[in-house]
Amino acid sequence: MTEYGRSPGSEPWHPTDPLYGDQGWEGQQQYPQQTQYGHQDPYGQGHGGHGGQEQGYDARYQQSQAPQQYSEQQYNDQRYVDQQYADQTHAAQAQEYDTPGYPAQQYDANWETGQAAMPYGTAPADPYGGQNPDLYGTPEAYPPPQPPGRRQEPPEPVTDWEAEEPEEERHPFFTGEDDPDGDEEPAGNRSSRAGRDRRSKGKGRGGKGRKSKNGVACLVVALVLVGGVGGIGYFGYQFWQGQFGAAPDYVGDGSGSVQVEIPKAAGGYEIGNILKKAGVVKSVDAFVSAQQKNPKGLSIQAGVYTLKKEMSAESAVSLLLSPASQANFVIPEGKRNSWVYDQLDKRLDLEAGTTKDIAKAKADDLGLPDWAKNHANVKDPLEGFLFPASYPVAKGNKPEDVLRKMVARANQEYGKLDLETKSRELGLKGPWELVTVASLVQAEGKTHDDFTKMAEVIYNRLSPENKETYQLLQFDSSYNYLMGQSKIKIGRDEINSNPDPYNTYKRPGLTPGPIGNPGAEALVAALNPTKAGWMYFVATDGMSKTEFAKTLAEHDKLVEKFNASGSS
Structure with a gap:
């Protein structure tokens, strides 16, 4: 700075300059005083300790300022304009604040001490009653004001994260150094150690140590990236296989033997799960696909099947459709x-x-x-x-x-048959007797026609009006059941000597219960007998052919026919 409060730059200082101007200090300036050179000194008695230097000012100073942009005359003219503006401003302020005991204020430009200047020859007023406190003596107080020429932009505030430069990472993983203790260094010692490392970095090693450390770190990162790419590729392949690839499947007809049970109304996926659990097929999807490709694949029935282990899905479907594989337990009628x-x-x-x-x-x-x-x-x-x-x-x-x-x-x-109602209509005591009739029909008949006629024979012989057999059924099948046998011809003496309730030759009416398990056809026949008046029947060929008669005479002729066939 020069004695005139401006820098040796290209432009002079101006009170209203937004960068170097007064910025609100006009009201605190004292009225400018004339110097011995005929211009006004904007700082009153000088710049603090430089006031005495003004009297040593000579023409040589003006010559030294010649290279500047403005001449001394131009500078004085500008100062005069500024002084006129300041006089008008202070006059207005003095008029506004013109109160008794409040003289026009004049301030000393002694910015170093901040002491207000009073007119020459008068003692300054003490606004603090003689105590003269130091307004800038505490650490938390603002610094004393500076003249505009000495003002500087305040330093930018330092934030917490900028207060200290981040410490360079010194972990052995990143630096490549060996940790002598194998343990992490305490946090309190890191700062000093990092400083020592930075000071000694590269010394005596020609920089090779740091290059090797960087190489190790790069190798680790590369391995991690390769592993990540490999993992993504593997799972991507698995996803593609699951969505678009062929389902896992065995090859061939398999080996060994295993029984599986297919429940009623089971669908393709349920059957596939059963087969996979039993080790027959490799995947459910493979079985479902093979089932859909087979024209008869949806006709697989419930039951037990004997299959092989590790079969192709196509072979499993084919075997399930073959009667040879069915291992169900079947009860014949x-x-x-x-x-x-x-x-x-x-x-x-x-x-x-x-x-x-x-x-x-x-x-x-x-x-x-x-x-x-x-x-x-x-x-x-x-x-x-x-x-x-x-x-x-x-x-x-x-x-x-x-x-x-x-x-x-x-x-x-x-x-399904409403046995309760039907049995009453047929003169029976209930469903139990109706099932018993069906079992007798099933045991004696061979065809549907046989069943309906046989049912009529039973109902006619059970009738109280029966004068042919007097309620005796006289069925060989009931006696065979009693004896646990299946004979075609039974001797009369044997039959007449056994009083067991199941012997229908000796006991009238139905047997105490069913003598076998009738099928659906025999049940329907028992519910819907013929009404032709049949009373007798004879298996004339001894096996499959049964002929019926309404009278005893007709029955005897059928017996002769049976004897003539040689079946006896």
């Missing part, structure tokens, strides 16, 4: 319970007689209807309720579970 028990023991790999004993002990817990319970002289309460059908039976099943399924199927079929 008319079979007695004794046959069913024996077969279940073999199928479930049980000791002979196991299923029969369980059936007898748990008969009331297997689902029989109330009208099928508590009948006298019944040899097997489940007889007639192991309905002829196909049942899924595999090793590991419990006999009682299998028997419960059979009884449930019988209840389902009997429930």
Whole structure:
């Protein structure tokens, strides 16, 4: 700065300059005084300690200022304009604040001390009553005001995150250095150590140490990137395979043997899950796809099938459609319970007689209807309720579970026929007797025509008006059931000597209960008998052909025919 309060730049200082101007200090300036050079000194008595230098000012100073943009005359003219503006401003302020004891203010331009200047020869007024406090003596006080020429832009505030330069990372992972202790250095020692490292960095090693450290870090980053790309590629391939690739599948016809049970009304995905769990197919999707491609794939029936392990899905579908693979337990129409028990023991790999004993002990817990319970002289309460059908039976099943399924199927079929109402219409005591009639029809008949005529024979012989047999049915089938046999010709002496209730040659009326398990056709025939007056029948060929008669004389002719056939 020069004695005139301006820099040696290209433009002079001006009180209203927005960058170097007064910025509100006009009201605190004293009225300018004339110097010995004929111009007004804007700072009154000078710049603090430089006031005495003005008297040493000579023409040489003006010559030294010649290279500047403005001449001394121009500078004085500008100062005169500024002084006129200041005089007008102070005059207005003096008029506004002209109160008793408030003289026109004149301030000393002594900005170093900030002491207000008073007119020459007068003592300055003490606004603080002699205490003269130091307004700028405390650390939290603002610094004393400076003249406009010495003002500087305040430094920008330092934020917390800029207060300290971030410490360079010195962890061995990034620097490549070995950690001598293997432990992380305490936080309190990092700063000094980092400083030492920065000062000594590269010394004695020619910079090779840092290059090797950077290489290790780059290698680690590269490995991480390669691993990430590989993982993304693997999962992307798995996703593509799951969405668009072929489903996993075995090749060939498989090997070994395994039994699977397909439940009723099972769909493709349910069957596929069963086969996959049993190790037959490799995936559910492969099976479903093969099933849809096969024209008969949707006709797979419920039941137990014997398949092979690790079969192709196509082979599995084909085998499920083949009767050779079906391992269901099938009860033929008319079979007695004794046959069913024996077969279940073999199928479930049980000791002979196991299923029969369980059936007898748990008969009331297997689902029989109330009208099928508590009948006298019944040899097997489940007889007639192991309905002829196909049942899924595999090793590991419990006999009682299998028997419960059979009884449930019988209840389902009997429930369709309204046996209660029909039995009353036919002169029977209830559904129990109607099922018994159906079992006799099933045992003696061979065809549907046989069934309807045989049912009429039974109802005619049970009639109280029967004068031919007097309510005796005289069926060989009932005696065979009693004896556990299946003979075509039974001797009269044998029949007449056995008083068992199941011997219809000796006991009138129906047997105490069913003598076998009738099928649906025999049941329908029992409900809808013919009304032709049939009273007798004879299997003239001894096996399949049955002929009927209305009178005893006709019956005798049929017997002669039977004897002539040589069947006897």
